[in-house]
Amino acid sequence: MNNSAPPGVPVVDVDPYSDAFLADPYPAHRQLRDAGPVVWIPKYGVYAAARHETVRAVFADHGTFISSAGVGLANFNKEEPFRPRSVILEADPPDHTRARAVLARILSPKAMMQMRETFQQEADALLDRFVEKAASAGTVDAVADLAEPYPLKVFPDAVGLEGAGRENLLLYGDMIFNSFGPRNERLAKSAERVKPVTEWIMNHCQRAQLRPGGFGDQIYQAADAGEITQAEAPMLVRSFLSAGVDTTINGLGNALLCLAREPEQYEKLRADLSLARSAFEESLRFESTVQTFFRTTSRATELEGAQLPVDSKIVCFLAAANRDERQWQEPDRFDITRRAAGHMAFGSGIHGCVGQVVARLEGELILSGLAKRVKRLEIAGEATRRPNNTLRALGSLPLRLVPA
């Protein structure tokens, strides 16, 4: 690793993968933003962008800042990818374009409108059980009892996966998002059980395992139609299974934590349930589920005055961009009535989250359904984080619920 600071680029000596950084990333995010638009992190020998404008500029120039060399710390030009490359996440145009078109159609606003009724029924059924459990047991865990089971039900159902073995999706997601960071203890631990889990995942990417008509089968239909290759089809199902569950689980968990911590904001939501969507959006800005993604330079380039050589890694701090005071007023205030549009939690540009319509639907239905049923959320114990190299993940969130 070349850890010498390039001339003229400010050095910020932080470790974004240390326990302390992950426990409370926001002071370090400020330090990164304030040091300059582009900085150097010596511990990993990478450039970093933490300002909103810079992160957006990197994502907009996908010809210079490519994804096919990996969107984590590892540079695929120098080391083998730890699993076969994702044909959408870790790809550039024109390959990326074909894969993206297929997933964008399957997850289009129109397609998701047709799923709404089902997602609504499942949200209502789960929320009824959640409130009942709180009444009988006294406390509930908003992670284990709500944020986890909901995405784990509706999304794999929509993909067309059988019911058994879905806990593998959690283990897989945790491992994948750890793998975008360094090969540290955290990755080693989550990779311990990787073999049987990966086998289960790859097996469930096969067409025979997928309900006809579901999102997974629709990918195979696109392959039948020649839009993507037959080899790309199971790989795109793998993308669904990698990116569709852990992300929304923690997006929901973080939203519930924000609302439990800010009773006035929860009151506002209760008074106007149509705020559910913007409440979810604001929680994505405030506690970005995906904290970081990398790009790699395909050529020497200049970025906001910094000279980057070819084949440089740059880490984009989505979560820091989302609290950049150059972009947001009072960024450290959680305010569900603010216009959080333009946040970077879903990224932006050609790689911007293709599943964001699904995520928003899940967020809206859970937050509005909760506010309908529950008058007050009371924190009943310390919320715990589940440290991950990339995700802002929750372990538990004990709550008491005061019914409406």
Ligand code: OVM
């Ligand atoms: C994929 C993939 C995996 C993890 C995350 C992601 C946020 C995509 O396999 O394509 O997008």
